[in-house]
Amino acid sequence: MDTDQHISRRSRIAILWRGDAASRQEATAQNSRFVRVFEALAASGIDAFPVVYDEAVADLVRDQLLTMDGVLVWVDPIHQGKTRATLDPLLREVAAKGPMKRSWVSAHPEIILKMGVKDVLYRTRHLGWGADTHRYATADAFRAEFPPRLRAAGPRVLKQNRGNGGQGVWKVEALPNADATVRVLHALRGSQPEEMPLEAFMARCEPYFGWGGCIIDQAFQPRLPEGMIRCYVSGTKVAGFGHQLIKALIPPPPEGPDSPQAQPGPRIMHGPDAAQFQTLRRLMEDEWIPQLMATLAIDEASLPVIWDADFLYGPRDADGADTYVLCEINASSCFAIPDEAPAAIARTVSDRIGRNMESDAGR
Structure with a gap:
């Protein structure tokens, strides 16, 4: 009708x-x-x-x-x-x-608090887009659990629960032969790698608990230099894609963080029927969006009129096909958008x- x-x-x-x-x-x-x-x-x-x-x-x-x-x-x-x-x-x-x-x-503020925050990465880690993901609800838990995980699991990406533009997102890696010293890189544009005591870096992150309520910890994805795929969605239907060679969490070139070589590439927009993204579209519409709604108790009428899910390429599967790892959902201010x-x-x-x-x- x-x-x-x-x-x-x-x-x-x-x-x-x-x-x-x-x-x-x-x-x-x-x-x-x-x-x-x-x-x-x-x-x-x-x-x-x-x-x-x-x-x-x-x-x-x-x-x-x-x-x-x-x-x-x-x-x-x-x-x-x-x-x-x-x-x-x-x-x-x-x-x-x-x-x-x-x-x-x-998007209604209550829906943003369910899907438009980094905590969604932890709550939906069991879905096909999930990765090695952990959640620190308090500063005490962060201090106790993060150092051994960093030493055992390799480079991590920490994310404050609410933010945009790379604010409060950090790549953290332990330095070899340097006990309790880390190299960190902020995702905010223009950032440079820093080396510091792990204790000092964790103290820097503790204010995130006051603003966002938690810190999310994901495994660093080595295929990051291949770019990020932004999947735009209206309600439950994919409305298009954007592919961009991002530079966040990648050390700047010798020319420096403000040089042309350090700037992200343009986001190339595609319609929902773009051939190279049909596997991702099928996964989103047929599996992941319904599973997201069930996990977060969101009905179709409450989904944002426009939102996007940002994916990095995960490890290739046994057949050599791409997999996808969710790194963020944007529900507060999704723009620019594809022509469609x-x-x-x-x-x-x-x-x-x-x-x-x-x-x-x-x-």
Whole structure:
């Protein structure tokens, strides 16, 4: 059944991103980076409105959102020292109090806390995308368990639970013939390898427990230089792929971390039908996404309208085929997106509005 026919009026959707007072005054659908999303929603009969968020105008943003049928949110967990500590309660309130109490938020803060944090790597380690993954819930557990694991298992990657842009992600390797000394490399762009006592490095990481609640520990993947595959998903359906030769956690060249040679390659975008990624697409749609939903107790209607899963190449299997290791899920601010993604977003939004209308009619 075509859900569009159940929409008795043009629905109103907010597209929200972080900005400042000046950009809030100047923001339009046409001058935003989301212009193609606005266009796709309009083509589906949905009115979309730009809403620029800053903590200083949180009350005004709340008033705007309470007039909407839904909101699509693009706000990073950490941006220039600002977090979502004020935004997330606001979005929870909007989801509970919107028009006819059926407004929805994508991605809802509760869904982000389930799938858009590094803890998802531990909770889903049993899936086919899993790797050697551990979780430290306290600083005491970190101090007790990480040193012997590092010595026994080789290079590790530590990740704070909430972050973006490489913040709080470290490659750690023990130095041979140097008791309790490690070489560490931050994934943040421009970082240089450092050698220091393991105790000092662990002390540097302990604030992550206050912000994110835990630290996730994965085995370093040696095929990292072959690039990262970003699988874009709208709801439960793959909307495209991006492949990028990343430089994070790879020591910079002799020319230095700011040199052209140290910069990541462009992310090459592909549609969902790209031949080289069909195995990954099948695994995602047929196995991993349903298993993710079951593991995290997320229903289809609650999945983000746009999200992505970042994969590294794992060890080749017995037949020489690629395997894939999940290194992150992005649900807070998934952008840039493939050319095919705006239409996929519009289809998912239209479907969810239609389902809400059907639900209201059945009450």
